[in-house]
Amino acid sequence: MDVRTADMVDIAAKVCGWAQQSCPQENEDVEVYALRSHETSVRVFEGEVEQLSSAFTGGVGIRVIKDGRLGFAYAGSLEEPILKSTLNQARDNANFSTQNEYVALPVADGVPPADLDSELCYPGLDEFSTGDKIALAIDLDQTVRKLDTRVVQVPATDYEDTKVEYAIVSSKGIASSGRHTFCDLSTYVLVRDDSGKGKGDMQTGVGFCLARHPKALQVDKAANDALERAVCLLGATKPSSGQLTVVFDPRVTSVILSVLAGMLSGEVAQKGRSPFQNHVGEKIAPGEISIVDDPTNSSSWGASIYDAEGLACRRNLLIDQGVLKGFYYDTYAGNLAGTTSTASAVRGGYATTPQAGCRAVLLEGGIRDLTGVMGLEGGKDATAESIFLDQADIFAKVAHGVFVRSITGVHSGVNPVSGDFSVGIEGLMIRNGELAEPIREATIASTIQKMLLGIVALGNDIEWLPGIAAGMTLAIGEMSISGL
Template sequence: MSDDLLDLAQAIAGRASEPEAIESFVTHERDFQVKVYEGEVESLASAEPRGAGVRVVKDTNVGFAFTTDLSSDGVDALVSAARDNATHATPDDAVALAEPTDQPPERIAGLLDDAQSSVAPEDKVAFAVELEHATRAADPRIRNVEEAVYSDSISHIAIANSAGLAGSYKRSDAWCYSVAIAEEDGDTQIGFEFDLARGIASLDPGAVGLRAAERGLGVLGAKKIPSARMPVVFDPYTAGQFLGVLGSALTGEAVQKGRSLFAGRIGEEVAASNLTLVDDGRAEGAPGSAPWDAEGVPTQRTEVIKNGILRSFLYDIVSARREGRRSTGNASRSGFKSAPGPSPSNLALDPTGAGREEVLRRAGRALLVQDFHGVHSGANSVTGDFSVGATGYLLEDGEPTQAVKEVTIAAPMLDILRGIEAVADDRRWLPFGGSFGGATTLIADMTVAGG
């Protein structure tokens, strides 16, 4: 079967002249998004970006350039620009391109929903209309729907380099979200819910709309609670956000640049002894899965923390070579317009063997956190400080008794990790700023500052 995109990537890589090396990363996407308000299309956009990013490595210098002009003249200009940029780059002995493997990486089942490409735009619009309607119809106290959005993307990705590495794959992604505004007796609360899948057929607008409404309705009448030290439970959404903060501190590059609270802690106990944190670039159904990373290195399962002990960081080729290691397959790009850099693929805590209801019962009297506020300013992956606003519920004997708002929860991140007593089996993947698998998570003790 012909693969025009891979042929193009190989042709670009084949322009290398000794002693340089060339890597070509080529993508072709079909993107769609529709936003609905009061049953009408508020905005609709579709795009078909296609382009190439090229890295030229000469000695210890690397230059990067990209283009959307994939004509012969456009490719000539692209390679020339990357060569020129290499002459101005800071030398780095760790710079290298991926070597081809003896066998190509195994395919990952389910990356592409074959039916997604035939879904008509009007069916996507109808989905978004139904999503908004389901949110509004859930309860008379839903006064408005701030956003009801459906989006999808079908991508074809190819990579090749002058060392002989070459590969391509296709993937589809579909997602939706709704933001409900609930109001009662002068109190207004917001409920956000989303879902993601490989295709529209696996998304349920009615269920997403209902959950968005319920999340807003559930915290109507929320109050402050007295300040205390108490157990805290992160729901899957907030647990995923917490992992997102941790993830930025777990790359080899972050450690090497002194931007990680985990620097110098390999082999140390950094979490509870029942805790294992895994980055798995091949996790089935996860949004960050791919057969190989953004440099062409096969993806893998990496145990970052095993039974509480910090075992590994996440590396691309450059950060790995700086420590005499091999890449863990964690190079990432935001598209053909960016050069690769290290990042988690699909980061999640392994379940500890309990379901959500059991974890909540075990919590006893605790704060169940549904939403964080101020994560960007209150969570610092360098110092390990974690102090954020929270909305949720006060639990008594594991049952919600009072909606809670305007409280701050705080503890050092290492204390949070060491205090995790249970991780439920209700994992869901959050695609915001990466791919993080959150699950209901019980922390033994945090400071809750209220009224």
């Protein structure tokens, strides 16, 4: 079967059909997940195309459940003999896993699928020419080079787009399919200060913009973002150690929310790997804060009509006015917890089995004034109508703090089981309500649990970023910083 034209629903249904014909046993369930993507990527360097790549990728992941035993197999191919042998592999694998009463495929639960297709997929992507894609990347490369004399190199400027089509068909009557498009334009810039007191100092910045359609990409936004992030750090020095207020850039907030979201997985909690496991109904955040995962929010890049097991995605409230409302589940984790799936199954492609995960996490505001705890009375206050502040109004309230522009070492420095949080930071000091000198080679430390309770201000600059969570400026009352 030609991967460029194959219909994913047909393929999934066909493989599922083979299973039922060849082994019409009542105690065997089969689910076929078929995925096809078409990706184009362009890398530009010094105004010329350095790499141009275009390809279709397709594959299937097959789950077989026989007498409560799960077997899985996948193949990066849509060729019939390979699909048949993959089905056999999945069946054979089911013989070796532990019988587990909680393992099951979902049945449709009556939640209607959101009507998102026209918002998530731009069919005209196929007609947008390669030449136009290259032109966008060259435009960004040239724009960022001309922005500032301190730009010494732009090592990589990338355009990437992808169109994904998926289908999930099961012997339990699931037959769900969807598609989405995604475009991304990004640049990586090096700047050097040859004049000021940090003479010779080099800094880097990455800027990007995202859209469902290439025409919606904002070249200037990506260019300015990259430059501003690099330039603001020129001359950065190591700060002294101590306690201070920490204000996170929206990009950083998004990463922290993603880590927190991982700790609210029902499967993780059921297996005793979340510090929040026995805290449902308890206050784990200020009463003003709610956290929701809503893949039906079409502004989010993780938005989807269906989850990875074919149930209709829905809005799940995780933290309600500071109180842990509950966890999110896929079918297995739901069964394990004695509840049902929240349609939160995600997959990393056709080669992995589904697991519980978030797609579109958003911090929502509550009802009461949070400010007045960062040392100063400057700027505008939060009101009953909105606790979301302009970023500048948040800075104005900080007597002694740091504005964290980027964090590093999240993979190694954040332990989602214990909640321990220790990461490298770069950013700017905040003194008496104003941004001050840049800093680097420092770390901040706390725990996710303490940070969540310590939130003192939220920005109104909500931005959906790549990954599973929206960013916004966020202030934590006190954290420890290590430098000199």
